[in-house]
Amino acid sequence: MEKKIIHVDMDAFFAAVEQQDYPKLKGKPVVVGGNSHRGIVATCSYEARSYGIHSAMPIFMAKQRCPDAVYLPVRYERYKEVSRKVFSIFYSITDLVEPLSIDEAYLDITHTSQEPIKIASFIKKEVLLQTGLTLSIGISYNKFLAKLASDWNKPNGIKTITKDMVPDILKPLSIKKVYGIGKKSADKLNSIGIDTIEDLMSLPEEYLIHFLGKMGTEIYQMIRGVDHREVQVGREAKSIGRETTLQQDTRDKNYLKDILLAFSKDIGRSLERRNISAKTITIKYKLSDFSSHTRSKSIHHYFQSQQAIYTLACDILEDIVLEEDLRLIGLSVSNFSQEEMQQLSFFD
Structure with a gap:
């Protein structure tokens, strides 16, 4: 069917x-x-x-x-x-x-x-x-x-794409419309003269795999109307996080730790409400020149407490050498488990 x-x-x-x-x-x-x-x-x-x-x-x-x-x-x-x-x-x-x-x-x-x-x-x-x-x-x-x-017809539109319309309806579209092709990949493809989906169709599957990595096969199939992904009921979030743009650019780590403390409390409460724990913590920061950076740390045991999150976040922050001021900072946790933890950390 x-x-x-x-x-x-x-x-x-x-x-x-x-x-x-x-x-x-x-x-x-x-x-x-x-x-x-x-x-x-x-x-x-x-x-x-x-x-x-x-x-x-x-x-x-x-x-x-x-x-x-x-x-x-x-x-x-x-x-x-x-x-x-x-x-x-x-x-x-x-x-x-x-x-x-x-x-x-x-x-x-x-x-x-x-x-x-x-x-x-x-x-x-x-x-x-x-x-x-x-x-x-x-x-x-x-x-x-x-x-x-x-x-297709935003705002307030309805559009149907049937099997007999593919691939002709896709050919004139920009490659940026293709799921899995981000800005960097689009720029790389544009640089070799691949601007539309019709252009993309001219490339062999092996070339797309070489050029785009593991998404190459999926993209080769999608632009030909094939997509086997199922609708995932109750899909779980891959991460839980918070971020903020600072009122003033800074590299004051004590000030940044105050922000991380507030984030840690909020994220900890979210983990408790969902009855899940995490293994990986990530700090995201954006410098005054708008360049974005991330630093992550994964540990052997699962954590959930606000104190554990804050301590790990501070460890990561201390290892970051800030040669420029920050304009944004974020904190997130990932790599979740709902199973009972086999080994408890001293925080728990």
Whole structure:
């Protein structure tokens, strides 16, 4: 049986929630991420995007492009509240839901009796009725094509990609649309004259494996309409972390340790709530020239306590030679286990 996969993506979610909660903001360029020059754009309305503003852009750059935009802090708890309403609609249709983020998910509707287009229309109608928000939906027979389709007619669109449309519909698209090809890989391919998916199709599978590593085979198949990835129900987070852009660039490690302490407490509480432990801890930092760096440490036993996280984080920080000031610091834990720990650390 051919699969029926839906990819759902809320339109400019954070900004759309703000515009819905505060109707005076509708039609205006809205940037969510804070008003400080030190912040980063979390998301922005389509009105703001017309000025070239996009997610992950520093706020000071956004203000250069559109100084008259409305700049708002992130209200994550409010967005989670709205997200729960949206996801409850998804789960009313099928249990086979794979959340990708707070505003994005795959649904496997293969075994539902309704036609995919009717289900998509129902989702759009219910989300609008219950939240006042719009979303874009892609429908296809695999995850790669469904996600590609959801981006086709944004905002508030529906697009179906059927088997008979492949590969012709894909050929004119940029290689940046292909799952697994990031900016660095795209730049490398562009440098040898590979700009579109049609160009990419001209390369042998062996060459793609040599050029792109283990993703080479998957990409070779995906651009020909083949993607065997299943919708993963209850997919676990691969890491839990926190990060912040500093109010002022610094290399003062005592100040940075205060931030790591707050992060450690927050992450520790998250681990306890989920009843999981971790083996790996990572510090991410961004220098004043915007270059990003990470330092990780894995240990033999699992840890969960706030004290253990903080102590390990401080160990990593002490080993970092800071020759420039930091503008951002983050802390995360990964390599999880829900099994009972065989060996306890002295922290536990």
